[in-house]
Amino acid sequence: MKWLKEVDGELWLTEDDRENLKLSYRVKKVIHAEQSPFQHVMILDTYDFGPTLVLDGVIQTTSIDGFIYNEMITHIPMMTHPKPENVLIIGGGDCGVAREVVKYDSVTRVDMVEIDELVVKLSKKHLPEVSGNLSDPRVNFIYADGTKHVRNQPNQYDVVIIDSSDPIGPATQLFSLEFYTGVAASLKADGLMVCQSQSPIFHMDIVNETQTKLKTLFPHTDVYTAVVPTYPGGLWSFSLGSKKYTPESIATGWDKAASYVNADILERCFSIPEFMKQALK
């Protein structure tokens, strides 16, 4: 396994997605490693972050900090919409987003479209801290290509959450205007979507391009951030596109149990650092 190396009797995972900055995690145990038809999937037990999902050598979610990303990509759109009923999750194989979505009583149906069934299977089995042993009957698992799915679901969803991996390999098309156009068509007339849009430190270009694309499709767009320790740069961006609702009074009625999100964080997350503001102009 090219991503794992033994050094002085210790096992280390070194991510190789960045050329000039490497994060290395000491590994207790390889819980599972398997090549799926789409990517190389590992569950590693790490010393600092516990059981961890690794796709093609890149950490996707960990038992210790996975909640930050999953809560932030979920609760901001869900609190922006006054009554989300039909929700689509694209990607999100670790089940962490679905777990947050089903906290809303208004939700009647969650379509979870993940291309790789192996990721769901392993996350449910080995990452209960992330997946929460998700067994809510409202969640429909659909193992398919998200870009194709949205084309056949016009006017269906209140909220679409795009929980993709990085824009390399299979996830590249999840960052395309063509795909966002499909997402917009799959939303109801007052629907809204959110996607992860990479690191403002290293990829302000992607943050900007995502906003540019969403602006052609939605009257309201916005960017918010959260801190994800296991993503390079720490600061992470999310982009919102909405046909009608805007994230004002977003904390009103907040009553969920969560570990990162609270009313303050909901209200604060759209306050972005000055260098981001200037780069977005």
Add this chain to the structure above:
Amino acid sequence: MKWLKEVDGELWLTEDDRENLKLSYRVKKVIHAEQSPFQHVMILDTYDFGPTLVLDGVIQTTSIDGFIYNEMITHIPMMTHPKPENVLIIGGGDCGVAREVVKYDSVTRVDMVEIDELVVKLSKKHLPEVSGNLSDPRVNFIYADGTKHVRNQPNQYDVVIIDSSDPIGPATQLFSLEFYTGVAASLKADGLMVCQSQSPIFHMDIVNETQTKLKTLFPHTDVYTAVVPTYPGGLWSFSLGSKKYTPESIATGWDKAASYVNADILERCFSIPEFMKQALK
């Protein structure tokens, strides 16, 4: 140099301050490396973060993200005090904090007490992006032990900023109750102090202990956060202790040129994630 390694013809700095998580930076060039009487000091030109100050193998500040830490440790206390005149900086050898402090016209005197003259010398020479070629006549450079300095300056300062390295080696005593007691004594009757208090992800114990210590000395204490990409965990905490003023309406009158701080960030930085709130209870 044990911290630098050549791998396949590339030079890499690997920080060894954490046992089970390592950040490695590809190095273009060693600009300077020297053992001072206090620590090993390097200026490295890195690919992702530009010229970078490294003490005992640990990155302290970089040309690319150094502004985040320096702006956040400076402007929150400076905006909390209605008219800061005499300011003490303890540590801060990279001059980045002093550079922010002198942006306030009310300031008449800045005592910068740094134990290691070599850090100041090299930062002024090789890190202009951080030090800003600081040459303001209001700044007095004092090369001494900060813990001793505060004991001989009763009732002197409006604001004290403690810009220390991690609580290992020479900086350990800058996290002690004895030292904070000295700082409190060096402050005027309406003075306030701030210190960096480590990562809430990995060292919530230090955040908590710092608050506990400050609470014995100040009627008002508080914690705020910022995102520093080159510090492990990304999220970083700062602790405030104040004899009189509280950070309400902190953004009123904000008019400085800055890259991270803006009025939104000033108002929101005290909104902390739920897991921190609960751990602080």
